[in-house]
Structures are given as C-alpha cells and as structure tokens.
Amino acid sequence: MSVLRTPVLKIAPPYDDDLIRRIEQGFSDRFKTDVCFEVNEDPSLLCGFVAYVNGMVFDASGKTRLTDIKEYLIDSVLVPPTEKEEDDF
C-alpha cells in the first residue's frame, strides 16, 4: 500500500544540495534502494526536516521537538511535586 509514490522531504532553511544528498544517501542505505526526494522548503519546521518515505514519516524537525518538550513540561507541572521538589521550593 504505497501512499506517496515519490518520497517527499520537507526541510527548514537554510539547506544545500550536499545536505539533501546526505539525507537521501541515509534513506537509500536504510531501504536498500535509491531514494530521490521531492524537496519542499518549510520554514515552519524551524530547523531539521520531515521525510515521507515508503508509508512512513521520519520527523526530525525542531518544531516537533519543541512540541514534545512543551507537552512533557505540561505533564511535569500537572503531576503533584515530589517531597524533594516541595522542599527545594
């Protein structure tokens, strides 16, 4: 069930051809086949990239990392503080 026939790479600027080539090489090694991305620039990612290959998403963007940290901090605040944390405060 292939979803996107052409692998897509969303990437935050700045980037160059060498970086794209290295990313393609990494995925080619993983999937044991030549991967050639359709590259889309996406500044909303802040940094890093998101690759759509073979029905899978490889999200290495700064935006997702920050969202994960935000959720982690919200969860940390919602959990009642430990005795040590209470004392520290």
Added chain:
Amino acid sequence: MKMRKDISREKLSDFLREKVGAFEFKSSVYYYGIVQSTRDDVVWINGLTGCHYGEILQFEKNVYGLALDLSEDSIGAVLLTAEADVVAGSLVRGTGKVADVCIGDTVLGRVIDPFGRPLDGMPLSAINTRALEQRSPSIIERAPVKRPLETGILAIDSMIPIGRGQRELIIGNRQTGKTSIALAAIRNQVPDDVICIYCAIGQKSATTARIIHELTESGHMENTIVVSSSASDRPAMQYLTPFAGCAIAESFMYKGRDVLIVYDDLSRHAVAYRTMSLLLERPAGREAYPGDIFYLHSRLLERSAQLSPDLGGGSMTALPIVETVGGDISAYIPTNIISITDGQIYLSSDLFFAGMRPAINLGLSVSRIGSNAQRDAIKWIGGRLRLALSQYRELAVFSQFGTKIDAATTQQIHRGERMQEVLKQAQDETYLVSEEAVLLLAISHGVFFGMELSEISQARKELLKYIRKVHPGSLHAIESTGDLSKEEMDTLKKAMDAFLEEYNHAGE
C-alpha cells in the same frame, strides 16, 4: 497541589533546567496514511501499514479517530471529534496506542469523558491509564456471588436482591424511574465500602448535570465517578463511554475494592454502535443492528465479577439500564441484555401511573443469583412476601371483572393492597437493612392490615421511629449480624403490638 506564590526566578529556572535536562528525545518515526474520503464521521484512509484494530489515529490539527475497519486496501475510522478539519488528501498518523482512560484515586469525585479528560472545569492529574478493552476475568479468577449489595429500596432488597459482582438489568419504558433506582443504589452505598461509577451514554447534558447536582447535594459525589458522553457527542464517543467506565471500575476491582457501575443506558449505546456500523458499511441484521451487537454488550457485561480471594476479592456489580418502547421487552436489544445479565428489574408504566413508586413489576422481575447473597434477616420474610404479592396481583386482576368474591379472597386482596402500600417509597428515601427487616416483619405480623391505605405511609414512618426509640439494640444487632434471631423477632413483635395499640389509641 498548593499554589506557590513565593517561587523565585532562580528556583523556577533551576526547576525548568532540571526537567528539560531529564527530557529524552524519542525518535519520531511512524506510519502515515492519506485520507481518501470522509463523510458522516467516517473516514476512509489509504496507507497506514501496520495499523491495529481499535488504534487511535491522529489527523491534522489534532483531530482524533478510531480505526474500526481494516481491509486490504483501506482503513475505515470513525472520528472522535469535529470532522471539519479532515479533508481528502490530509495526512493521518497512527499513534500505536489503543483507547485508554486515566485511573486511580484522583479520578474519584470527577466528571470525565471516555478518554479521561475532565469535564468539570478542574485539572486532572492522573498518572496511570488503562486500556478500555480488556479481557474479562476467567472462570478460575472468579468466586461465587455471596455478599449483598443493598439498594435501600425495600421491594428490591427483599424480593429481587442484588449481590456484589452480579449484573442486574433495570428495564422499562421512558419515565418509569429507571435512573432513580440506580441513583438510589448509589446513594445507599457507604463511601469507604463501595465506589460508584455512573456512565451517562448519549444523555442530555442537562440530565447529567442534574444527576451530578443531586449526587453532590447528597454528599455522594466524592465517592462517585461520572463518565459522560452527551447526546451531541460523536457516536464513537458514546460507544466508548461504558468501556471507559468499566476500565476504571476494573482498576479498583483488581485492587480489592467493591465497585457499583451504572450504564445509563445501553439502548442508546446500541443505537450509537448501529450508526457507526451502518456508516462503516457493515451488513445490517435484525432492526438494522450489526451482527456483533450481542458480543458488544456481552463482552462489556462479562467484565463484571466477584473476584476470588487470591485476586483480592474485589467485585464489580453492574446495573445496566435499557429503555423499552411500548413496554416491549421482546425487542432485540432488551432480549439480548436480559439473556446476558443475571436478572432484571422490570418497571411498568401502568404501575407508575397508578402511583406505585418504584413501579416494579414483580411478575417480570427476577434476580437469578442475588438470593444467595441476601441477608438472613430479610431472606426468610422476603420470600413469603413475593409469593403473597404475586397471588394478590393475580386476584386483583380477577376481581376487576366484578365477579362475586368470597370472604377469604376479599381478605387476601385487602392485605395485598396494604403490603403493596408499604413497599411504596419516595425517590430520595432509602432504608437501612435493619429498617427493611423491621418493615418486612411488620408486614408478616399484620401490623398494617387493620389500617386505611391512606394511613400506611405515615404509620410506616412512625413504626420505624418507635422501634428506633424503644429497641435501638435490636436494630444494631441486625445491622451488625445481618440476621434476626428468634428472641429478637419476638421482642420486635411485642414492640409492634405495643406500637399498634398506641397508634390506634392516638387515632381515637
């Protein structure tokens, strides 16, 4: 959690640094799919290799769905929230998780949706979660139902007793007092003894708010969890509501606690599941319900149990509610659930409009295993009362034809009317076991037989007041032992004779 106003900037920054330092980056690799088409809360998806049945799917803009149809070339999912943001071509992500709900003591006293999100406007800090779908306890993990769960309703506790771990259906037309019985059972539980869970499935929000208000006012909300999906929620949310309540109940049961869970009601649950199934293009069967509608309810109700002592001896007692149309208990869903449960309390519209509250039709009501759990003080008298009332109702119907009736039959009808009158109970009135035993003894001793029907309600209250004043020790003994000894019975009978004399004297 206390609010801290004296936190310095340095301490807050240290706290954040420590937390962020402890954060572990996880690789964000997941399968994705593309929305093929969407209509009426159902989305067909292309892709998503490795998606599991019941997996939560994440659409763009934080819209969530539930994968319920896995076929070779596409996946059918039902949306759990608004569908406006899901369009053909948008991306879908598999979360790898099945639906779960937060559990633990922090959920007590709260109103939550099937995913454990608070609906009462307060933050909820639950740490543990439990998957909504679980296997039911096996045969070896169960123990016989032997402990009573009193509802405080005389007619039920004496003639249709419920045991801890039993599944007792409450069935009847609309507006016959089904929810009132379930709420009375919740109000009758001692907070440290039984945890109560009320699942409002597709109810009007105003109705749920009224029930929460009632429980709060009576001080029982602290011990109760309300899992709610309103009539305006998506069918998928209504479908998940009883499973969420059941998962929470199980978590307490496996900790050795006793839980009472009310599913209000499973007719609406069946309708929500039918809606989903028809939209997913599954074959329709009788009354357009899908073929697995029986399994839907049997797998839910089978999770109620009395666990063996090895597993802590906890229990989950279920009171599912089913609404009938025109009193037809032979419709598809009522017959299914009657066959799954361990008995039913049938509420009749005719009795309700004749002023009988609770409007329990004893002829069609039964408790298949509850009598094993009934307290001895009530068991002995309750069995005879049921027979006497059944005979009275038969004779009462016969006497309506204007036939000439002999003196013995007239007397039996006269007594039956009074017995029925004693069983009438206001919506907010519940009895202790000792009070129920006294009233049953009073019926068998004929205390009310010489009274006018209009007097009985008041006489019943005065009798209990009198016994409480004269023989508090007897009531205490019944409460602690659950039994009524021959000596106590004779003492109480003498006290009842004295009460009757005093009552008649006051009447003159």
